[in-house]
Amino acid sequence: MQWPAHALWSLLAALTALVLLAGCAAGPSSLAAGTPRKAVLAQLGTPFTATPLAGGGERLVYSTGPMGFYVYHVDLDGSGRVARTEQVMTFERLAGIPINQWTAVDVRANFGPPMRIDRVYSFDGDVWTYRFIADINLRRLAHVHIDPAGVVRRVMFTDELLSDDDRSF
Incomplete structure (x- = not known):
């Protein structure tokens, strides 16, 4: 059959x-x-x-x-x-990272390895990028700025654009 x-x-x-x-x-x-x-x-x-x-x-x-x-x-x-x-990979937890208090060790211990580590012209240090889901399946990126001494100086958020995303910037 x-x-x-x-x-x-x-x-x-x-x-x-x-x-x-x-x-x-x-x-x-x-x-x-x-x-x-x-x-x-x-x-x-x-x-x-x-x-x-x-x-x-x-x-x-x-x-x-x-x-x-x-x-x-x-x-x-x-x-x-x-x-x-x-x-814990949520907007609230990532936005709640204590600026000027946490170090790279704290970030890694709480959130694991970053998706990538970059450098940008406007900041002297590394930018650790993490992926997370916000709201209803909205893919977001958290960019944790860590200075050369290993201290978190800022956290910024962007949307993760997919290859089939038709928004143009």
Whole structure:
């Protein structure tokens, strides 16, 4: 028996959707409070970075960067169990970077690796660029300006233009 082409495409689409949903179900946002550290590592693998928190806890940072749009903080309590999980690559979190206080180390520890590092004529230092999704699927870029001493001096935002974007500037 031969299947009609439209039935095969429908089956392929359904299987693809299942695989994508399974991937979402296994991500950091699926972790239940109280999950032990060992189970987190078994499910998600080695974090990009791990830093101590006040009270004996630990923050595990999982990044889909440098080209991804999401960074998750998995905060463990003093007993090594998940206290909370948060997706932090948001406009609010990026706009809230403390200017003249945070360093490149803080930025990397909180947001993972940048998509790219550039230099511009109007600033003496590096510009770290991060991708994120704002509002309803609007792709944005955050440009974190870090001076030669490693201190954040400004954060600017632009839209990420896609190759099929018909806006002209």
